Amino acid sequence: MNNYKPIQLHLFGGLILLLLAWTSVSEASASDTAADIVVSPDGPVVSIQEAVNMARPGDHIRVEAGVYVESNIMIDKKLTLEGIGYPEIDGNLEGHILIIAADSVTVSGFFLKNSGRSHVRDYAGIYIDKAKDVVIENNRLDNIFFGIYLSATERGVIRGNEIRSYERRESSSGNGIHLWNVKDPKILDNKVEGQRDGIYLEFAKGAEISGNRSNNNNRYGLHFMFSDDSVYRGNTFNKNGAGVAVMYSKNVDMIDNIFENNWGTSSYGLLLKDINDSRITGNRFYRNTVGIDSEGSNRVIVHRNDFELNGWAVNIKSSSRENQFTENNFIENSFDVRTDSPRNPNHFEGNYWSHYEGYDLNRDGIGDVPYRPVRLFSIIIQRQPESLILLRSMFITLLDTAERIMPVLTPATLIDEKPKMERIR
Amino acid sequence: MEEDENIKKLNPVEMKLLTHIIKNEWKTLIRGKWVIGYGLIFLILTDTLLRFGGGGAEVLLSLSNVMLLFIPLVGMIYGILYIYQSREFVELLLTQPINRKTLFWGLFCGISTPLMAAFVVGAMLPLGWHGILAQDPGASVMVLALGGMLTLIFVALGFVLGLAFYEDRIKGFGFTIVIWLFMAILYDGLILMAIFTFGDYPLERFVIAATMLNPIDLARIMVLLEFDISALMGYTGAVFRQFFGTNSGILTASGMLVLWLAVPAWIGLRVFKKKDF
Known part of the structure; x- marks a missing residue:
């Protein structure tokens, strides 16, 4: 009985040492707030993709201000990505910038620019594929093809983002917030400008679209198809094509x-x-x-x-x-x-x-x-559109009054x- | 010789004379009080519209309807009436060593500017105290400016008619009424008729040209450009689109309005200079 006591002691001591070492390491990395991994242009981690690869599900990645030239950043586990002081991710005009393919991912506070453009693929600033409960908050997207692209997602919140592009041709611009085959999405307080359609929904069920401003888009401010049981409230649509x-x-x-x-x-x-x-x-x-x-x-x-x-x-x-x-x-x-x-x-x-x-x-x-x-004049115009130039003319007013008294046409x-x-x- | 005199600028003495005549006319008119009454009508009208009508656009549009209809009539009647009424006075002045050109401009400005001021001030005051002027300054200023311009144009036309039918007053008034009826109502009817008669041909240019030839239509087009641009942009034709959608519409229309003032005034001046009173 007594002869394996030292081994037990050894094991016990080792465990304690290990525990101590581990707690001190994690204390060091979590020295400020709850961030697990910090990405900064000064290192040690300089790339967002690298941080995502290192991270384990549930981790919090803090990205400090700076320029990161990266594209197709694949987020395939539950993570929180937080930009501090709007770090800039430059997609270098190739592919998507961020791809989210996992549930419960949160992305906030980034400045994303220069996604790829294509006539075949819908490249986007943030592309979300088959994910649930994704939160995209307070990001700025500039000069992108599609802005935030949701495909086959469930729930999720897109809030307070600003999306802006400069392509004026309808055929070669993408949609600001694009939803396809989604369930119960919430699109709140975003600002979209200069896209093809500001907000686009197809096969969305139970969508809530509130407080957005969709202005100066090439085609529709909001384009909404096959989307039953949806609500849109308090949005502004100004000067859209x-x-x-x-x-x-x-x-x-x-x-x-x-x-x-x-x-x-x-x-x-x-x-x-x-x-x-x-x-x-x-x-x-x-x-x-x-x-x-x-x-x-x-x-x-x-x-x-x-x-x-x-x-x-x-x-x-x-x-x-x-x-x-x-x-x-x-x-x-x-x-x-x-x-x-x-x-x-x-x-x-x-x-x-x-x-x-x-x-x-x-x-x-x-x-x-x-x-x-x-008005009678409205019918006159349907027959001879040029007569529109006589709008508000006294003669037309007389004709209208006569028609109102004795409607014929x-x-x-x-x-x-x-x-x-x-x-x- | 005469052409030289036309081009020659007014010397300081004549300038002083001109302002003197204008001042004198203002005094007489204000003593006459009915210019004030005319201004009051617009004041009460605008204020009533604002109290009962509600929004700024509604009131400005109602005001411009009244303006397009009545200012031409009042302006012309007023111009011709002045020529007839102050015949003795004008003839007396002509015996004095005064340049006829100076006298003409003095009389014209002295008559037309008080009338213009009556409209502008009368309509502007209620727009100001109901806050429309601050809320929608572009549209308000445009309606007021158009009213002012129409006043000048039609007083000038009245002058011309008065001088042309100097001896035959009945004829003069008759023509005034007929011209007003023609410009305000019948002209548009003729355009509409032409549109329906020649509907198979491209008519956009013709229609624009035709409206440019009538000052009331010109003013109306400018009102449309301010308030109905969204409807005008619904029209498919390229010529309309070019005309209404760019600045060319407003520039052409205002240029034509100035021309409509310059030409009658110039004709009036020529007749006045050559006339054997």
């Missing part, structure tokens, strides 16, 4: 957004194509060529929005049915409503129209004469029976 397009989806909520200055022959504040059972409330449409353009969309409720100084506030094709426009403000739009059919399968009620000239004898705030939002049933006398606040 073609405005915002929402297509082939149902149960979408569009709340408190601003659509402004989207000009052009095929430019819309909001294009609704095959959208069903959705709600558009509290939005502001300001100075767009067309405020809402509705094609094949049914049972959409358009309630309490402001349409101001648009070319055409609402262009509703007869393929759209049972949509309701209630309590909206239509203020000094060149044209309030345009439609392509003498019949009207939609409902307008209780809106404020600044062109309304009726009276309110019983003082209940509702005009006593119905309002006809489709304008749709007889497209009327607001209860136009409000004052602007709805």
Whole structure:
């Protein structure tokens, strides 16, 4: 019994020594906050990829300010990457910059620039592939092809990033935030400029898109397809080539957004194509060529929005049915409503129209004469577009007034029976 | 000889005379009070629109509608009326050793600037105290400037008509009304008719050229450029796009407006100089 005691002692002592040594080493590396690995241009670790390779799942990698020329950095385990003072990762115009292929990765505070460009591959600043719960926060992306690319992800948050590119051609620019086949993503408070589509969603389910600013993009500020049950709220879409397009989806909520200055022959504040059972409330449409353009969309409720100084506030094709426009403000739009059919399968009620000239004898705030939002001039323009130059001419006003009194050419049933006398606040 | 006199600049004595005539006209007009009434109309109108209408764009557009319709009429009537009413006074002045050119400019500026000022001040004050001027300065200044310019143009036209029909007042007033009706309403009807008649041909250039020939349409186009640009950009034609989408539209239109002031004023001056009163 006694003869193996020394061995036991040895083992015990060795263990204690090992433990001591290990704790002192880890104490040394974790001397400031909780970072596990520090990457700095002054070393010892000078490359992010190297740090990722060294790290174990759950580690925290802190990258100090400096320029790192690296591309296709593959993150294949659960890590937190934190930039201190916006370290710059220059992708050197080749491939992706960051690739995330693991769940629960967090990337924040980086300045990423110069991703690759390709006509075949969608190279991105941050490419996220089949990962869950990824958080991409407060990064700046500059001169990239695609910005943040989510493919087949679940949940995850993209918050407070700034994405900007300078390619003006639609065909050779990529999307700012691109989501394909994702579930429950949250896209919050980002700023996207100069991309092809600012925010692009295809086959996204349950997306929440809030507080983003998507301006000056070559095509759409937001391009939204086959994405049911989604919400977008409080975003601003300004001066995009073609405005915002929402297509082939149902149960979408569009709340408190601003659509402004989207000009052009095929430019819309909001294009609704095959959208069903959705709600558009509290939005502001300001100075767009067309405020809402509705094609094949049914049972959409358009309630309490402001349409101001648009070319055409609402262009509703007869393929759209049972949509309701209630309590909206239509203020000094060149044209309030345009439609392509003498019949009207939609409902307008209780809106404020600044062109309304009726009276309110019983003082209940509702005009006593119905309002006809489709002007004769709008039909004249459809036949002879050059006559647009006569807009706001006295002669045209007289023609419109005559038509309003005795409607012949304008749709007889497209009327607001209860136009409000004052602007709805 | 006469051409030389035209080109020759006014010497200091004549300059002094010019300002003297202008000052005198201002005094007479303000004593007459109805210029003040005219300004008050715009003041009350703009203020009422702002109290009941709401937003800045709405009010500026209503104001510009009123302006496009009435300023030409008032300006012309006022110009021609002045020529008829102050016949004795003008003829008296002509007996004095005063250069006719100086006298013409003195009378024209003395008449048109108070009227212009009445509109500009009358409309500007409510825009100022309701905060529209600060909130939307570009559009406000443009509407006010257009109103001012239209006043000058149509007073000049009124002068020309007055001088042309110096003896026949009924004819003069008749022409004034007809010209106003034509420019304000019928002209656009004719353009629309032309568009529908020749609809199969490319008409953009013709349509733009046609609107350039009518000062009321010119002013209207400038209002469109400010407030309806989003609708105008919805048009597919390249010529419109070039005209409205770049600065060329606003430059051409303002250039044509200046021309519309210069030509009638020059004609008026020529007639005035040669006329045997």
